[in-house]
Amino acid sequence: MIKIATAECFTQGKIGREIHALAQDYKGNFGLDYIKNPKEHGNFDYNELSVTCSLFIPTLEAVEKILSISNPPKPNNLIKGIKVYDEEGDKNVSKIMARAIKKMSDCDIAIGTTAGVGHGGITILTNNYEITTTSDVYADLSKLNSEELSQRSESGIKKTLNILLLLLNNNFDKINNLKNVEIIKK
Known part of the structure; x- marks a missing residue:
């Protein structure tokens, strides 16, 4: 059994729910x-998956208290406690x-x-890879344009799930062909 856990902000727990x-x-x-x-991603047996937990973590306080991260990077802005980083900051904080x-979950x-x-x-x-x-x-949380924010969320959900299924099927060639993907082998 492969255990999966998510800590999601802009994808609002929908990745975990879909898995x-x-x-x-x-x-x-x-x-x-x-x-x-x-x-279409390969012949992996998806019955071998189990979701340990899927958390919606939009605020800096949740990052600190729920994920037990002391001294997370300071956001560029806070909106009602919601952390707002630039793109490089977001990539770092997602890691x-x-x-x-x-x-926390001892997941795979x-x-x-x-x-x-x-x-x-x-x-x-994973234990062997970090894919970022x-x-x-593109969207700007501080502009509160719900259409752009929704489109970014949908794109993030779909891209994450696509990469996950390709990863489960060991199809790194297709992952490498996706836009703006960095794979670090540990």
Whole structure:
């Protein structure tokens, strides 16, 4: 069994929910929303997945108290406690969040996401790899443009799930061909 845990901000726990639906093979209203054909990524048996937890972590206080991260990077701005970093800051904090949830949950794969101004940051962390990327949509949280923010969230969810399924199927060639992806082998 491969255990997965997420600490999500701009993707609002939807990545964890989608992985859970995939792992449970749910159909209908409780089924998959973002993954239309999981087998197009390869022959991995998705019944081997289990979601340990999926957390929605938008605020700096939640990063500190729930993820037990002391002295996280100072955001460029706070909006009602919600952390707002630039794109490089988001990529860095997504790594910190993924590492924290991996340590807390003792999972096999951890996912961290956060987005303020820019494309956001997404990290998928395993014992052997750290994959960091962004969504393909620019948005600025401080401008409160709900359409742009929604599009960035949707892009981040889809891209993360795509990379995760390619990772599970050991298809690093396709991951490497995606826009703005950095893979670090540990």
